[in-house]
Amino acid sequence: MALGRRRGMGRYIDKRISSTFKIQITSMVDMFVILLVFLLKSYSTSPVQITPSDQLTLPASTSTKDPVDVLKLVVSKTGIFVDEKKIVELKDGVLAVGDVDVNDTQFIRALYTELDEQAKKTRMIASQNTELEFDGKVVMQAERSLPYDVLRKVMYTSMMAGYSDVKIAVMLKE
Amino acid sequence: MRSLKTRLDDSTFDLNLAPMLDIIVAIIPMLLLSVVFVEITVIDTPIPQAVEKAVAAANEKNKELVQMRLSVAPDKTVNINILDRGASKDYQVAPIKSAAGSAEADLDGLHERIMAIKKDYPDVFRMELNPSDAIPLSEIIGVMDTLRTTRAKNGQSVKVTFTDATTGKPIETNLLFPDIVFGNVAGG
Numbered sequence: 001m002a003l004g005r006r007r008g009m010g011r012y013i014d015k016r017i018s019s020t021f022k023i024q025i026t027s028m029v030d031m032f033v034i035l036l037v038f039l040l041k042s043y044s045t046s047p048v049q050i051t052p053s054d055q056l057t058l059p060a061s062t063s064t065k066d067p068v069d070v071l072k073l074v075v076s077k078t079g080i081f082v083d084e085k086k087i088v089e090l091k092d093g094v095l096a097v098g099d100v101d102v103n104d105t106q107f108i109r110a111l112y113t114e115l116d117e118q119a120k121k122t123r124m125i126a127s128q129n130t131e132l133e134f135d136g137k138v139v140m141q142a143e144r145s146l147p148y149d150v151l152r153k154v155m156y157t158s159m160m161a162g163y164s165d166v167k168i169a170v171m172l173k174e
Numbered sequence: 175m176r177s178l179k180t181r182l183d184d185s186t187f188d189l190n191l192a193p194m195l196d197i198i199v200a201i202i203p204m205l206l207l208s209v210v211f212v213e214i215t216v217i218d219t220p221i222p223q224a225v226e227k228a229v230a231a232a233n234e235k236n237k238e239l240v241q242m243r244l245s246v247a248p249d250k251t252v253n254i255n256i257l258d259r260g261a262s263k264d265y266q267v268a269p270i271k272s273a274a275g276s277a278e279a280d281l282d283g284l285h286e287r288i289m290a291i292k293k294d295y296p297d298v299f300r301m302e303l304n305p306s307d308a309i310p311l312s313e314i315i316g317v318m319d320t321l322r323t324t325r326a327k328n329g330q331s332v333k334v335t336f337t338d339a340t341t342g343k344p345i346e347t348n349l350l351f352p353d354i355v356f357g358n359v360a361g362g
Contacts (some may be wrong), residue, residue, distance in 0.1 A: 022188070029191050032198040032331060039205035059312040062319045063217045139216060142311050147306035155219075155359045167216040 026112045031139035059144040061170035069141060071118055073161065075142040075154055093146050095153065107157040138163040184238065194309075217318060219356055225266045231317045240295055243357060245304040246317060265291070279313055281320045288321060289334075292350050296336035300350065302357035 056076040074081040080088040088099050088110050101107035115138075122134045138158055142151055155166050241257040250269035255262060267284045269277040299323055305314050324332040333346040 008234070025191050025195055029198070030193055032195065032202065035202060036198055039202065039209055040211045042211060043205055059213065059315040060213070061217060062323065065216050065218065067214055067216045086285045097211050116345070144312035144315075147307060148305045148309045148311070148314060151311060152307065152359055153192050155356065159359065166219050168215055168311075168315070169216055169218055172213040172215050173319075 007170065043064065054123070055143065057144050058141060058169055058171045060173040062168060062173050063170055064172065068137065069170060070135075070137040070139055070167075071115075071122075073115075073138050073140045073154065073163075073166075075140065075146060075151065077143050077146070080111055080112070081119065082152060084114065085114070087111050087114045090150070091149060093143065095159045100153065105152050107160065108153055108157045111154065112161050115158055115163055119162045134162070135165065136163050137165045137166045137167065138170050141169040214352045217315070217354075219354065227237070233292070240298050241302070242291075242295075242298060242300065242346050242351070243302045244321070245303060246279060246306055246309050246314070247307045248308045250309075250313070252279055252284050252317070254291065256291070258295075279317060281316055281346055284317065285320045285325060287323070288350055290334075296334060299351055301351035301352040304356075304358040318354055321350065321354060323352070324348045324350060 027108050031146050034128065038161055053076065055078045056074065072081075075090075076086070076089060077093045079086045079090050088108060095108070098109055099110060117134075119134065120134075126132045140151075140154065140158075142154075158164075158166060200257055211256045240259070243257075245255075247253065252267040252269075254265040254267075256265075267280050267287055268281075270280045272278050303314070303318065304323075305317075310357045324334060326332065331348055332350055334350065335344050335346050337343070339346050
């Protein structure tokens, strides 16, 4: 009788010792796979990179044309940037009088100098590399609330520097 | 001889998901860093080049062509001018008042007008856009979207037909005026 009780206790202790439990991770893997598929779907390899900022909200459009990897021109409320380098200071989207040429009120001298430099650089590379050519393309990321007056000056100056094919970056409207 | 219990245990094996989980856990942070919830696209806006030869050639050619100009006035009134073989036609789309009381370009009215113009000029795809200095970019983009394509009606896409100049065959498209240029950039 006593032996029988010990056997029963022994079985109980054996069970307790061997109960190295396993976490049930199947449902967790299911969840991760769903998350992975969603993230892969929204993964972007777009050449146009936008850094979120209060000073730069792109306008929404129905255009579905893919962005191209060309020179980036950013016009925010605080300044005009060429490839992330600040060229001209803007105060709440307004150009200072001194930044505009006295003889040509559409012409932004500092922006022209930088764009001309970029154009020369691209032309020089194109002269060495036959696969590359200077096509005068520029992607303009501009704050949606900026008036056409500022954008017109930017486009005019870029045209003078040889960048006459301006592409306006927009957010895809659903 | 193996017992029935052992054979039953063999047939219900557990798949070891831990390595798979490790991989997924490594990939997810990387994807989370590069994920974009806003898709960026572009709108082409080539600026007409003032090249003497080209201007002379275009002037000669444009005698037989149609030129369309759309201007947005500071009060958001949209004016469309069509120069059809020397004859000028003008259309106007009045702005609407928003709930806040501010004036907004009547994009629905503009679209109706543009559809009517497209029926008369199915082979013209170029429109010159001349916004006023005070018009914000978002409204210019709104006008450009209205000009570019037809709008779906009751879930059905609306198509316009034009004749292919090379083959002479009719072609259906949802494009209205996709070739939009800013006409007043170069001091226009």
